[in-house]
Amino acid sequence: MHGEIQESRPSIMDEKYYIPPQVDPMLYNLTNDPFSVEKGRLRGAHKRRDNEINDKWIVQTSMFAYLISKLSKESLDKIQGYADWSKVDLSHKPLQLWMLINQVIRYSP
Numbered sequence: 001m002h003g004e005i006q007e008s009r010p011s012i013m014d015e016k017y018y019i020p021p022q023v024d025p026m027l028y029n030l031t032n033d034p035f036s037v038e039k040g041r042l043r044g045a046h047k048r049r050d051n052e053i054n055d056k057w058i059v060q061t062s063m064f065a066y067l068i069s070k071l072s073k074e075s076l077d078k079i080q081g082y083a084d085w086s087k088v089d090l091s092h093k094p095l096q097l098w099m100l101i102n103q104v105i106r107y108s109p
Helices: 002-008 037-069 073-080 085-091 094-106
Strands: none
Touching: 037 094, 073 085, 073 094, 085 094
């Protein structure tokens, strides 16, 4: 099952970020919850999703640095000379960097 979930997530090659699914409050019986057990479970589900999103931003910054570190000086110079570089550099989003690498290096003559 775990492998099936991983396969359905987009990767950098798909040029998409994985976004955890929204928490569905309808899965929790909040109307018949005198001891707030379901309400606590719902809060926990929201907290887990929020933590997953926060962790994603930390990983993205590391991935951006990793991609930069793997570029040759010539490739980095070529990318930094491109018009969109300042926007990509400020964002530190690895997907934008990956797309710029593909656009500038892989598909340039």
